[in-house]
Amino acid sequence: MSGAVAQPGQMGIAFGRAGIWIALSVVLVVAGALLPQFRDPENLANIGRQIGVLGILAIGQTFVIAAGAIDLSVGMLAGLVVVLTCALSPEYALLPVMLAMMCLGAGVGVLNGVMFTRLRLNPLILTFGMMSVLHGVIFIITDRSIGRAPSFLRDLANGQMWGVPFAAMIVLALGIAGHVALTRSKFGYHLLATGGNTESARRAGIPTRRIFVLAFALSGISAALAGLLLAGRIGVGFPLAGQGLELDAIVAVVLGGTALSGGRGSVARAIAGVVLLAIISNLLNLMQVSGFAQTALKGMIVVIAILVNQPPKDRA
Amino acid sequence: MPLLEAHNLSKHYAGVAALTEVDFSADAGEIHALVGANGAGKSTLMTIIAGANTPSEGTLSLDGVPLRHGGPAAAQAQGIATVYQEFSLVPHLSVARNIFLGREPVTRLGLVDRAGLIAQTCALLDRFAITLDPMAEVGTLSVAQQQMVEIARALSQPARILILDEPTAVLSLAEQENLFRIMRRLRADGMLVLYVSHYLNEVLEIADRITVLRDGRIVGTRKAKDLQISDLVQMMIGRDAPVAPTAADSPERAANFVITYATHAGQQELTMQAGEIVGLAGLVGAGRTTFGRAIAGLHRPGAIATLTHEGALLNNSTPRQAMRAGIAYLTEDRKKDGLFAGLDIVANATAAALPRTTRGGFRRPQVERAQAEAVLKRLHLVAARLGMPVAQLSGGNQQKVVLGRALMTEPRLLICDEPTRGVDIGAKAELHQIIRDLAANGAAVLIISSEFEELQALAHRIVVMRDRCFVADLPVGQADQQEMLIAASGGPTEKETA
Numbered sequence: 001m002s003g004a005v006a007q008p009g010q011m012g013i014a015f016g017r018a019g020i021w022i023a024l025s026v027v028l029v030v031a032g033a034l035l036p037q038f039r040d041p042e043n044l045a046n047i048g049r050q051i052g053v054l055g056i057l058a059i060g061q062t063f064v065i066a067a068g069a070i071d072l073s074v075g076m077l078a079g080l081v082v083v084l085t086c087a088l089s090p091e092y093a094l095l096p097v098m099l100a101m102m103c104l105g106a107g108v109g110v111l112n113g114v115m116f117t118r119l120r121l122n123p124l125i126l127t128f129g130m131m132s133v134l135h136g137v138i139f140i141i142t143d144r145s146i147g148r149a150p151s152f153l154r155d156l157a158n159g160q161m162w163g164v165p166f167a168a169m170i171v172l173a174l175g176i177a178g179h180v181a182l183t184r185s186k187f188g189y190h191l192l193a194t195g196g197n198t199e200s201a202r203r204a205g206i207p208t209r210r211i212f213v214l215a216f217a218l219s220g221i222s223a224a225l226a227g228l229l230l231a232g233r234i235g236v237g238f239p240l241a242g243q244g245l246e247l248d249a250i251v252a253v254v255l256g257g258t259a260l261s262g263g264r265g266s267v268a269r270a271i272a273g274v275v276l277l278a279i280i281s282n283l284l285n286l287m288q289v290s291g292f293a294q295t296a297l298k299g300m301i302v303v304i305a306i307l308v309n310q311p312p313k314d315r316a
Numbered sequence: 317m318p319l320l321e322a323h324n325l326s327k328h329y330a331g332v333a334a335l336t337e338v339d340f341s342a343d344a345g346e347i348h349a350l351v352g353a354n355g356a357g358k359s360t361l362m363t364i365i366a367g368a369n370t371p372s373e374g375t376l377s378l379d380g381v382p383l384r385h386g387g388p389a390a391a392q393a394q395g396i397a398t399v400y401q402e403f404s405l406v407p408h409l410s411v412a413r414n415i416f417l418g419r420e421p422v423t424r425l426g427l428v429d430r431a432g433l434i435a436q437t438c439a440l441l442d443r444f445a446i447t448l449d450p451m452a453e454v455g456t457l458s459v460a461q462q463q464m465v466e467i468a469r470a471l472s473q474p475a476r477i478l479i480l481d482e483p484t485a486v487l488s489l490a491e492q493e494n495l496f497r498i499m500r501r502l503r504a505d506g507m508l509v510l511y512v513s514h515y516l517n518e519v520l521e522i523a524d525r526i527t528v529l530r531d532g533r534i535v536g537t538r539k540a541k542d543l544q545i546s547d548l549v550q551m552m553i554g555r556d557a558p559v560a561p562t563a564a565d566s567p568e569r570a571a572n573f574v575i576t577y578a579t580h581a582g583q584q585e586l587t588m589q590a591g592e593i594v595g596l597a598g599l600v601g602a603g604r605t606t607f608g609r610a611i612a613g614l615h616r617p618g619a620i621a622t623l624t625h626e627g628a629l630l631n632n633s634t635p636r637q638a639m640r641a642g643i644a645y646l647t648e649d650r651k652k653d654g655l656f657a658g659l660d661i662v663a664n665a666t667a668a669a670l671p672r673t674t675r676g677g678f679r680r681p682q683v684e685r686a687q688a689e690a691v692l693k694r695l696h697l698v699a700a701r702l703g704m705p706v707a708q709l710s711g712g713n714q715q716k717v718v719l720g721r722a723l724m725t726e727p728r729l730l731i732c733d734e735p736t737r738g739v740d741i742g743a744k745a746e747l748h749q750i751i752r753d754l755a756a757n758g759a760a761v762l763i764i765s766s767e768f769e770e771l772q773a774l775a776h777r778i779v780v781m782r783d784r785c786f787v788a789d790l791p792v793g794q795a796d797q798q799e800m801l802i803a804a805s806g807g808p809t810e811k812e813t814a
Contacts, residue, residue, distance in 0.1 A: 184427040186420055193417055196406035203368070203404045204418035204469075205389030263408040 020256050020272045027279055037286050045165050049158060050278045051271075052167025053078070053226045053233065057249035058256075058270040059171075059178040060222025065253050066182065067215040068195035068262025069116060069123035072246045074223035076134035077108050079242025081227025083138055086147030086237030094150050101224045108134070109220020113213030131246070138239045146237040153232030167229060171271060174225075178267040191215060195262030251298070252277055255305045277301075317380055319344040319508050320365070320477060325374035327360050334360040336532045338374070342525070344476065347499055347509045349519040349540070352529035353552050353740035359481070361529065362512050366398040366479050367391025378476070389418075397470035398479040403462050407455030412437035414454050415469045440472050444498055460491045460600060467498065478502060479510045484518055488599040489801060496522050515767075516545045528552055553741055573729055573760050575623040577607055581784040588760040590728070593751065595775030595792070596764045598804050603784040604764045605648060608731045611762070612645030613638035619784070625728065639668060644727035646719055648734040648764070654718040657707045661699055662688045664706050664717050669724035691720040696746055712743025719750065730754060733764045748774055768797045780804050 031038045038044075057074055064071045081101045088097050112130055116123055156166050182188035193201040194211045202208045227242065234241055254260060255276060256269030280301065284294045318341035327335040335357045342348040352358040363369035365376065367388045376383045384390050388398070405414050412433050413420075421432040437450040446464045448457075454465060463483065470478055480499075484492045499509050499522060513519050519526060520540050528535040528551040535551045573588040588594050598604050603619070610621035613635040623630050625642075632638035635645075647654040656664055662681075665688040666673050673684045688702060695716040699709060706717055715735065722730060732751065736744040751774060755761050765771050771778050772792060780788040780803040788803035 180427070184430075186422060186426075186428055189413065189420055189428055190418065193406045193409060193413070196408040197404070200404035200406050201417065203388050203400075205387075205392060206418045259408075263406065 020269045020276065023255075024272050024276050024279075027276060027283075031279065031283050035283065035286055038283065041163055043282065043286075045160055045163060047275075047278050047282050048160075048165035048168035049233070050167075050282070051171055051274050052157065052165070053230045054245065054248055054252060054274045054277070055167075055171035055271050056174060056222050056226040056229065057245055058252040058274050059174055059267050060219035061246075061249045061253050062178070062256070062258055062265050062267050062270045063182065063191060063215040064123075064219045065250070065258050065260060066195045066262060066265030067191050067212055068198065069212065069215065070127065070250065070260070071109075071112060071216060071219045072124065072127040072250075073108065073112060073130035073134060074219055074226070074249060075242040075244060075246035076131045076138065077105060077220060077223040077242065078227035078230055078245055079240065080134050080138050080141075081105065081224050082231040082234065082241040083141055083146065083237040083239055085153070085228060085231040086145075086149050087141065088147070089150040090147060094152055097150075098228060101228060102221055105220040105222070105224025105227070106217050107220070109217035109223075110213055112220065113216030116216065117209040117212050142237065142239055145239070149231040149235050149237075153228055154235060155232070157229050157232030170229070171274075174222075175267055175271045182265065182267050187211070187214065192263060192265065195265070197263070248277065249274075251302050254302065318342060319379060320510075321377045321380070322361070322365070323375050323377070325361070325364065325371045325376070327357075327364065327369070328372045333532050335364075335371070338529075338532075338534055340527060340534060340537075342508050342510065342527075344508050345503055345506045346524045347503050347511060347522055349511045349513060349523035349526045350529065351513065351516065351519055351526060351548060351552060352535075353742065356529040356552070356740075357532040358512055358529050360532075362398075362479055362481060362510070365391075365477070365510065366396060368398075392473065392475075395474060395476035396479065397473065397475035397477065399463070399466045399470050399481060399483060401482040403466055405454045405462055405465060408453065410451050410453055411448050411457075411465055412450040414465055415440065415450075415472050417469070419473065436472075437468075440468055444468065444471060444501075445494075458601060460487050463487065463491075467495070471502075475507065477508045477510060479512070481512045482514060483511070484513065484515060488601065489804075491600075492518070516548050519548070520545065530554055549741065572626045573623060575611060575621055577610065577619075577621045579603070579619050579784045584786055586779065586786060588729070588762065590758050590760050591755050592777075593755045593761045593763060593775045595771035595778040596762060596781060597768070597771055597778050597800050598781035600766070602781040602804065604781050605733055606784070607781065608645060608733050608762065608764050611638070611729070611731055612643050614645065623729075639725050639727075642726070642728035644668075644722035644725050644730050646722050646730065646732045646735055648737060650714055650718045655706050655714060658705065660704060661692070661697075661702045661706055661709070661717055665692060665720040666724060668721050672724075687724065688720070691724055692716065694723075695720055695750055710740070710743075712739040712747070715739050715743070715747065719747070723754070727759060729760045729762070731762045731764070734766065735763065736765075736767075736770060744770075768800060 057078065060074065061071060081104065084104070085097055085101055108130065112127055115121055115126055159166050182191065190201065190206045191211050193204070193206060194208045198208050226245070230241055231237070252273035253265070253270045255273030256266055256271070258265035258270060277298070280298070281294060284297065289297070320342045322338055322340040325335055325338040325340070326333065338357075338361060340361070350358045350362060360369065364371050367385065367390055370385050378394060378396075383394055391398075406417065409417070415437055416433055421429040421436065423429045434450050441448055441450065444467075446468055448461060448464060448468075454462060457465070483495055487495060499511070502509055511519070511523060520543060523540045525537055526540050526543060526548065527537040528548065530552060572590055575586045575588070577584050577586065596604050596608070606616055606619045607621065610616065610619050611623060611632065613632045615621070621632070623632060630641040630643070632641055632643060638645075651657070656667065662684050666684045669687065673680060673687060685702060692702070697713055697716045697720070699713060706714055709717065719735070735751065736747050739747065748770070751761055751763070763771060763774055775792050777792055778790045778800065779786050780790070780800055782804055788800070790799065
């Protein structure tokens with residue numbers, strides 16, 4: 001490649017790692033300077049509470065996408081956890097219910113992973129199928145809101161300490177753990193290698209199937225955790241609670257520069273993506289932009305983000 | 317006792333024998349070459365030794381101890397390291413992370429020891445005098461550098477056998493010498509280097525012993541110093557080598573293609589005549605493919621070729637326009653941008669000739685089939701049926717399909733980029749004859765090839781490229797390999813160090 005001539009997409013790669021942080025800083029500074037309501041501590045705490053569910057989902061999704069797959073089932077999985085948690089908690093103690101939900105999440109994730117690696121199904125289709133199955137299961141259980149979220153989860157989802165919402169703390173803690181796991185642990189190294197070139201990783205003696213199953217399991221567990229937090233936030237077992245969350249999580253991951261083709265990814269930047277989306281949506285609310293216009297704007301942001309992040313390639 | 321011993325190895329794929337009752341042995345401290353035409357079974361034998369493939373029957377033993385079958389990892393653990401022809405690197409990761417992939421050093425906390433990883437990589441690269449930045453992302457390296465990463469990786473763990481699959485196919489002369497130096501050093505250390513190659517002159521230069529396979533069986537193992545290329549060819553194809561064809565006399569006509577090539581290195585001209593075969597020689601990275609593709613409308617920024625035919629400017633701004641102007645390009649990598657792997661032979665052959673095989677936007681299967689059949693018959697395509705997927709054809713037959721597609725556009729100027737890469741020796745001779753016939757029928761043909769013998773057998777004149785420039789233009793009679801290499805590598809110093 002000739003050095004002096006810029007190739008399409010090279011600019012995106014140059015921004016690559018810093019891009020999401022630049023975007024986040026710019027939005028923060030501009031919003032903070034122009035909108036006094038935005039600076040209000042209560043508004044900031046509100047944003048902190050809003051990033052909880054998506055933040056956790058984005059962490060799990062980063063692992064799956066960096067491994068070169070995708071998991072569309074997490075939204076409905078979180079929704080199922082909301083319904084089950086609220087339906088079960090009046091009768092059962094909190095801890096067993098939470099453990100059971102984590103096991104459910106891990107189980108669905110392992111099932112996704114095993115089907116992906118053994119049946120070699122396209123992950124998009126496979127997890128879309130799983131999403132439909134879970135959707136069906138939710139509506140077999142109930143077609144209206146049922147039960148009530150345990151008070152512990154409600155406090156966790158809505159409460160705060162020293163002005164910092166618990167939800168934001170949870171995302172921070174899980175985010176740090178996830179980031180270290182992806183960038184520093186052997187598992188993370190092997191996962192990025194598997195996502196970059198599965199056959200090469202296999203030849204290097206990396207158990208690529210196990211890596212995929214683990215990535216999907218992490219995604220399932222994070223969906224269960226997100227579901228628990230979501231139950232606390234909504235308060236009741238609303239059957240459609242999880243609808244569309246998977247797409248928002250994927251959008252955040254892509255905004256963070258994780259390649260949908262696998263091999264690259266960062267948990268920290270995915271969370272930055274979640275925060276950016278939350279801030280933008282908060283700003284649009286403060287400016288009283290309608291919900292539909294917000295959806296359209298979000299879509300445009302995603303397309304622009306992917307455009308800026310796309311790797312250099314020969315033009316079509 | 318031999319270090320590596322194979323006894324009665326057989327391998328069947330769905331009833332087809334790829335390897336039949338192979339007995340093979342090789343010693344420590346030896347460079348042992350495996351040669352054979354495509355489909356002879358050398359790759360199968362190699363992958364079985366590498367642990368990537370399990371034999372249907374037979375045993376393999378190392379120092380008299382039977383090898384455990386357990387995939388590539390088990391073979392590695394038992395001291396067998398492999399460098400494959402297709403690289404098995406992860407492009408997004410650094411050199412260091414690729415070399416120690418799967419074996420990263422770990423700190424007490426259980427995290428990857430990044431400093432240790434870099435230090436170990438530097439030590440390893442130093443030991444074999446390989447110049448590479450351990451932090452560089454592998455995807456940004458040249459192919460030759462990537463191969464060095466592969467070799468460093470193979471040597472990064474205690475190994476008694478190093479398997480090299482076609483290692484020189486992508487190397488420049490200096491890089492090849494560097495590789496041979498490393499191979500000799502490993503031999504001196506008591507290692508067995510198993511070397512699979514198509515390049516017979518290199519095999520004779522570097523190997524101590526050579527084992528020839530044909531149709532899944534061992535033809536024999538000989539000492540390299542007792543052999544000549546013609547002996548090897550005879551063992552490989554089971555009959556005498558095809559008579560080395562001599563280039564036909566240069567046609568005496570006015571230059572009717574003038575190609576102007578503009579790069580950052582300046583603007584230059586190359587002229588070609590109808591009926592002439594011009595060979596384009598040069599080392600890897602000299603820019604031959606970029607030039608060839610630019611002629612055919614596959615321009616890259618900073619490499620623009622414009623051309624005139626008998627004074628009239630031809631439009632080659634896109635591949636579609638170039639094709640209309642009578643220019644066809646035969647890709648060097650048919651898998652990547654040549655074949656439609658999922659489509660059948662007919663669809664592949666007619667893909668570029670749709671204006672002739674369709675009517676009103678609809679395909680006409682009979683017409684397609686008839687036209688494909690006519691072209692492919694000329695090319696002596698061997699296929700069970702024309703409706704079979706191209707992926708099931710051998711390399712040589714796949715190449716004929718891609719060439720057939722180019723011919724269906726009835727090109728006036730055909731650019732053949734490595735036309736016989738990955739093609740067995742029989743098909744190679746056929747492809748050469750086809751190219752000669754084409755030229756005899758009035759087409760101008762530009763051959764890009766890394767094999768000097770191929771250029772000498774085909775071309776009327778040989779143009780040498782170095783760093784995007786045409787540095788020599790030699791009539792074939794005067795072009796000897798040394799002179800060409802000197803021109804390609806930029807002076808006599810290269811030869812002296814080689």
